């Protein structure tokens with residue numbers, strides 16, 4: 001996650017290398033863009049505040065550069081800033097946006113540009129909400145909104161190496177990432193989380209295609225593959241970071257999760273203690289923790305704990321697995 005210091009560093013020392021570059025002459029851009037789009041993106045203009053409906057639009061999706069189509073922001077990071085310009089806390093990738101010092105109008109501000117084609121997007125300020133505290137104040141004219149079918153769900157149920165290995169094998173799951181959420185510290189390390197004092201849970205963030213697997217199915221699998229009645233202890237792992245937890249993003253998801261927890265409760269004599277929390281932020285763990293089982297199948301923990309769990313899982317959810 002980028003912070004203000006990172007933004008200043010990029011502005012002072014140079015920006016990260018973009019995945020690709022798009023370069024055109026002003027004449028070529030003019031032919032592609034409307035007059036207003038050209039004025040704002042290529043001549044560093046600013047649209048009138050509250051001139052776009054995009055400010056109060058918070059549906060899932062992504063935002064791309066109007067000039068070159070590069071994806072810049074996810075709707076997950078959009079927030080109501082009250083400024084009259086669409087505002088985000090974080091770009092979709094660290095190298096999506098470039099930062100330049102802008103001394104116009106007698107102020108020093110940080111200008112945000114598309115790192116692919118240098119389109120002027122707006123400015124970045126350090127008065128945004130937690131956890132990044134950044135506010136990407138963007139011209140709606142510089143952005144193109146598009147829908148994505150992909151959805152995300154975050155949950156925890158013990159060691160994320162296990163949970164990751166299971167869900168990677170489910171049909172409709174596009175990506176599984178390991179990380180932390182639900183705590184107080186910003187950007188915690190694995191060691192800090194393992195100390196148990198940060199309040200974070202080890203979780204997985206699953207990106208899935210709802211046409212192939214539903215939110216309900218994923219939750220049912222989640223609650224069916226760990227014991228949701230033990231407080232802060234799952235299999236061999238003990239500590240509050242291993243608590244059973246589900247993060248919802250919408251009221252609909254919350255209602256669905258409550259219904260499923262009620263159903264699951266019927267098959268346990270003890271109370272299901274799975275926590276239900278509003279999703280706030282996912283902190284991705286270091287690369288070492290990603291794709292852990294696939295990268296370390298012979299490691300002791302994988303053999304002792306993940307192998308047997310995975311074997312049972314493949315049998316139980318046969319009809320939901322990806323075809324090899």
Ligand SMILES: [Zn+2]
Nearest residue numbers: 065068114117
């Ligand atoms: Zn661009």
